[in-house]
Amino acid sequence: MTESPAHPALWPAPLASGAVDATVTVPGSKSVTNRGLVLAALSSEPGWLRRPLRSRDTLLMAEALRTMGVGIEETASSSSAGAAGQPGGGEAWRIIPAGLHGPATIDVGNAGTVMRFLPPVAALADGPIRFDGDPRSYERPLGGVIDALRALGARIDDDHRGALPMTVFGGGALDGGPVEIDASSSSQFVSALLLSAPRFNQGVEVRHVGAALPSMPHIRMTVDMLRSVGAQVDTPEAGGEPNVWRVTPGALLGRDLVVEPDLSNAQPFLAAALVTGGRVTIPDWPEHTTQPGDALREIFTTMGGSCELTEHGLTFTGSGRIHGIDVDLSEVGELTPGIAAVAALADSPSTLRGVAHLRLHETDRLAALTKELNELGGDVTETADGLHIRPRPLHGGIFHTYEDHRLATAAAVIGLAVEGVEVENVATTAKTLPDFPALWRDMLDPAAAPARRA
Numbered sequence: 001m002t003e004s005p006a007h008p009a010l011w012p013a014p015l016a017s018g019a020v021d022a023t024v025t026v027p028g029s030k031s032v033t034n035r036g037l038v039l040a041a042l043s044s045e046p047g048w049l050r051r052p053l054r055s056r057d058t059l060l061m062a063e064a065l066r067t068m069g070v071g072i073e074e075t076a077s078s079s080s081a082g083a084a085g086q087p088g089g090g091e092a093w094r095i096i097p098a099g100l101h102g103p104a105t106i107d108v109g110n111a112g113t114v115m116r117f118l119p120p121v122a123a124l125a126d127g128p129i130r131f132d133g134d135p136r137s138y139e140r141p142l143g144g145v146i147d148a149l150r151a152l153g154a155r156i157d158d159d160h161r162g163a164l165p166m167t168v169f170g171g172g173a174l175d176g177g178p179v180e181i182d183a184s185s186s187s188q189f190v191s192a193l194l195l196s197a198p199r200f201n202q203g204v205e206v207r208h209v210g211a212a213l214p215s216m217p218h219i220r221m222t223v224d225m226l227r228s229v230g231a232q233v234d235t236p237e238a239g240g241e242p243n244v245w246r247v248t249p250g251a252l253l254g255r256d257l258v259v260e261p262d263l264s265n266a267q268p269f270l271a272a273a274l275v276t277g278g279r280v281t282i283p284d285w286p287e288h289t290t291q292p293g294d295a296l297r298e299i300f301t302t303m304g305g306s307c308e309l310t311e312h313g314l315t316f317t318g319s320g321r322i323h324g325i326d327v328d329l330s331e332v333g334e335l336t337p338g339i340a341a342v343a344a345l346a347d348s349p350s351t352l353r354g355v356a357h358l359r360l361h362e363t364d365r366l367a368a369l370t371k372e373l374n375e376l377g378g379d380v381t382e383t384a385d386g387l388h389i390r391p392r393p394l395h396g397g398i399f400h401t402y403e404d405h406r407l408a409t410a411a412a413v414i415g416l417a418v419e420g421v422e423v424e425n426v427a428t429t430a431k432t433l434p435d436f437p438a439l440w441r442d443m444l445d446p447a448a449a450p451a452r453r454a
Ligand SMILES: O=C(O)C1=C[C@@H](OP(=O)(O)O)[C@@H](O)[C@H](O)C1
Pocket: 030, 031, 032, 112, 113, 185, 186, 187, 188, 191, 214, 215, 218, 219, 333, 334, 357
């Protein structure tokens, strides 16, 4: 639906002139913002999202909910308006739930959260909701959500493809109840069913059947956020059956939520400290979080840095050496491109495993990383479920990004250490991290940042 430019520009990735030393304020979490929007839209009273991420994926989510009748007002928020003890300044969205109406058409772009979280919401609307998106969205797995919704009572016309485009014929309510689903291709299938389940007549009992589930922290995020708006959720962790989640039907509360910084989007900046032997501080790094990006503290420490979490945020310091790593990334798959970039610059080989499902992300990330790193002189091979990376001296060249924000930020990390890296379509970072080139430039030259932004 949304076209990319015919000739995306090349962005010369800046070479680091020395050790970086910067504080980088990272925008809000995509995953928290989009869950917060859905839950607030399904609540029985208005709520607030403070410091929401404004990026392509979250604006598509907000627009889709508006299209179905939800009120979303954007306002400036004063810091005193934030939740107790938390930073609440900056932008805020007030979400005013309303009856969900069709007919409507939703553009999912290439946002997994929009294409998976909203079909269950659409099933609650009172008319047909058409879903369409970028060409890549047609290829991303959705069949599990479609089949599960049908089993729970929804009528969906997907031309039997199990994929987009499709129409959900909302009937104003959904029976819900027990359902089996194979979510091994995306944890978002489980999150999608759980998020809307308090509004299903019988709630839901989701039983995952199939190979191991990826991205478990994202399912924990769903459960945590559901509970924070008053939902009752039983989980495998709480002594329940393995791979079974139950949500009881009930009204959701309108809450005031301050969105944490996106820790996965903090990754390239932390990587810059590692790659240049410098120091980067990310303010507002949460002490406790379900975000998978929190795993970077351990992963990047193993790869050669050290970190300290204080009231100023997370400060990560590179040691000047980068070590290879052998790591299972199945829980934190979205960190793979950034880890692969650092691994390509390390002093020993790396094995990244547990991430076969990345072949169906924004692009086939395993193929794309292999091809692009090897075209710069690297020695990367794909395995059944990941990558082997043997560092070699790299040279400049064009790094293609396949409309994948994390490929573009990974390329910027390589460019810090390798002269002449040109990143194709760096604008694709706007999927989750608008203004990335400016944030990157400010990190590399913090002294000039205030003047540039004046
Ligand atoms: O629920 C979420 O917010 C997400 C879950 C994960 O998806 P997969 O389980 O499909 O990898 C992750 O990769 C994606 O970036 C965000």
